[in-house]
Amino acid sequence: MTKVSMTVNGKSVSGEVEGRTLLVQFLRENLRLTGTHVGCDTSQCGACVVHVDGEAVKACTMFAGEAEGAQVTTIEGMANADGSLNTIQQAFQDHHGLQCGFCTPGMVMSAAALLKENPQPSEAEVRDYLEGNICRCTGYHNIVKAIMAASGQDVGKIAAE
Amino acid sequence: MYNFELVTPSSVDEAVAALGEEDAQPLGGGQTLIPTLKQRLAMPTKLVSLSRIEALKGVKSEGGALLIGGATTHGTVAREAAGQFPGLADLAAHIGDPAVRNRGTIGGSLANNDPSACYPAAALGTGATIVTNSREIAADDYFQGMFATALEEGEIITEVRLPIPETSNYQKFEQPASRFALVGVFVAKYADGVRVAVTGASNDGVFRWSEAEAALASNFAADAVEGLSAPDGSGMISDLHGSGSYRAHLVKVLTKRAVAAAS
Ligand SMILES: Cc1cc2nc3c(=O)[nH]c(=O)nc-3n(C[C@H](O)[C@H](O)[C@H](O)COP(=O)(O)OP(=O)(O)OC[C@H]3O[C@@H](n4cnc5c(N)ncnc54)[C@H](O)[C@@H]3O)c2cc1C
Numbered sequence: 001m002t003k004v005s006m007t008v009n010g011k012s013v014s015g016e017v018e019g020r021t022l023l024v025q026f027l028r029e030n031l032r033l034t035g036t037h038v039g040c041d042t043s044q045c046g047a048c049v050v051h052v053d054g055e056a057v058k059a060c061t062m063f064a065g066e067a068e069g070a071q072v073t074t075i076e077g078m079a080n081a082d083g084s085l086n087t088i089q090q091a092f093q094d095h096h097g098l099q100c101g102f103c104t105p106g107m108v109m110s111a112a113a114l115l116k117e118n119p120q121p122s123e124a125e126v127r128d129y130l131e132g133n134i135c136r137c138t139g140y141h142n143i144v145k146a147i148m149a150a151s152g153q154d155v156g157k158i159a160a161e
Numbered sequence: 162m163y164n165f166e167l168v169t170p171s172s173v174d175e176a177v178a179a180l181g182e183e184d185a186q187p188l189g190g191g192q193t194l195i196p197t198l199k200q201r202l203a204m205p206t207k208l209v210s211l212s213r214i215e216a217l218k219g220v221k222s223e224g225g226a227l228l229i230g231g232a233t234t235h236g237t238v239a240r241e242a243a244g245q246f247p248g249l250a251d252l253a254a255h256i257g258d259p260a261v262r263n264r265g266t267i268g269g270s271l272a273n274n275d276p277s278a279c280y281p282a283a284a285l286g287t288g289a290t291i292v293t294n295s296r297e298i299a300a301d302d303y304f305q306g307m308f309a310t311a312l313e314e315g316e317i318i319t320e321v322r323l324p325i326p327e328t329s330n331y332q333k334f335e336q337p338a339s340r341f342a343l344v345g346v347f348v349a350k351y352a353d354g355v356r357v358a359v360t361g362a363s364n365d366g367v368f369r370w371s372e373a374e375a376a377l378a379s380n381f382a383a384d385a386v387e388g389l390s391a392p393d394g395s396g397m398i399s400d401l402h403g404s405g406s407y408r409a410h411l412v413k414v415l416t417k418r419a420v421a422a423a424s
């Protein structure tokens with residue numbers, strides 16, 4: 001076991017990990033931040049997306065030891081300071097961007113990364129960016145709508161196909 | 162996953178020393194290796210992460226070539242190659258998804274040499290030089306069949322030097338489930354000739370379609386490919402996603418599209 005230290009959602013944290021401990025395991029099992037989900041464990045579904053030093057990564061496909069000293073943000077760090085939902089989260093609620101909610105933490109983290117680099121994405125750009133985030137419930141339309149709405153765009157014209 | 166020791170050196174020398182141990186293996190972005198470890202298809206005793214070695218990261222141009230550090234992510238290449246070598250930036254921008262591109266590296270992709278991976282087509286299609294901690298290997302000698310390369314045990318890719326073409330394009334026909342290339346074709350035009358490299362198709366991994374190269378050297382137009390017969394499908398990958406002859410057909414179609422896009 002070796003010691004690993006990082007900043008998660010603004011707080012300094014540390015813990016003992018094995019070489020093989022995945023970042024997602026460290027977040028969920030050591031820190032009990034269970035908002036980050038494991039949907040596939042084969043690097044394909046994106047339920048585990050978190051931000052490491054500002055970039056979206058799959059926490060199931062990175063070792064905890066590789067995040068030594070990093071700034072990590074998880075879904076637990078996304079709400080506003082007063083605990084209310086942030087713009088993206090609120091848009092998911094308003095536009096019915098979730099059903100079971102399992103994929104939602106990863107969707108919100110990917111959406112936040114997208115809007116940081118492209119504040120007004122087109123519908124095609126949103127769909128393209130979500131390539132690595134799989135949802136088994138919604139059929140994606142309302143997720144795309146929510147993200148477009150969160151970017152301040154008129155979503156009246158995005159009809160469910 | 163079996164357990165191992167993870168080390169994160171900050172220099173190439175330290176990494177090479179750590180890799181001298183038996184059953185030690187480099188870790189690039191982990192986007193192929195970690196899923197492999199989860200399936201217990203590999204059992205290194207030590208993983209030597211290259212992600213903290215700043216000397217292995219970055220994109221710069223020098224003497225008509227683009228020099229990319231071995232641990233540079235696909236995302237960085239997509240951003241930083243866009244001005245000088247848009248064909249390569251576009252290839253990098255379509256590997257996997259954004260999260261994969263934020264971790265996966267050019268060195269890891271070339272070391273792995275998956276028969277359906279994208280970067281091998283760019284490396285062979287530009288006649289790149291694969292630079293390691295101990296030598297320089299020409300792309301024509303580097304790729305040695307599916308998942309096989311000229312790399313020795315413990316040797317790491319430190320840099321990839323890709324001659325910048327006058328124009329280039331990569332056409333990827335995505336396998337709809339994995340989004341890897343069912344077939345991918347990279348076409349690059351230089352003052353002294355044209356190179357056409359094909360990934361995803363052959364049982365021997367990435368290869369050059371020399372008939373198309375010859376035809377395009379005298380006439381760089383999609384029509385020049387039209388007259389050729391598709392490469393022989395008998396040595397091509399045949400699986401539930403497509404037969405060998407289907408892949409052979411795609412090689413020709415995608416070559417034409419790549420030339421049209423690059424013209
Ligand atoms: C969901 C998903 C979709 C993907 N889609 C595509 C796609 O469309 N096209 C595509 O081409 N790829 C795709 N990939 C693969 C991705 O590009 C990987 O990043 C890449 O193949 C391996 O790079 P890595 O840095 O992650 O290497 P790792 O997984 O860390 O390592 C792979 C192998 O290379 C070795 N290695 C790593 N770095 C070096 C080095 N510098 N020198 C020597 N050896 C090294 C390792 O020991 C290991 O054997 C996808 C992956 C995922 C998870």
Ligand code: FES
Nearest residue numbers: 039040045046060
């Ligand atoms: S759990 Fe990480 S990609 Fe599915």
Ligand code: FES
Nearest residue numbers: 099101135136137
């Ligand atoms: S809401 Fe159920 S998986 Fe997306």
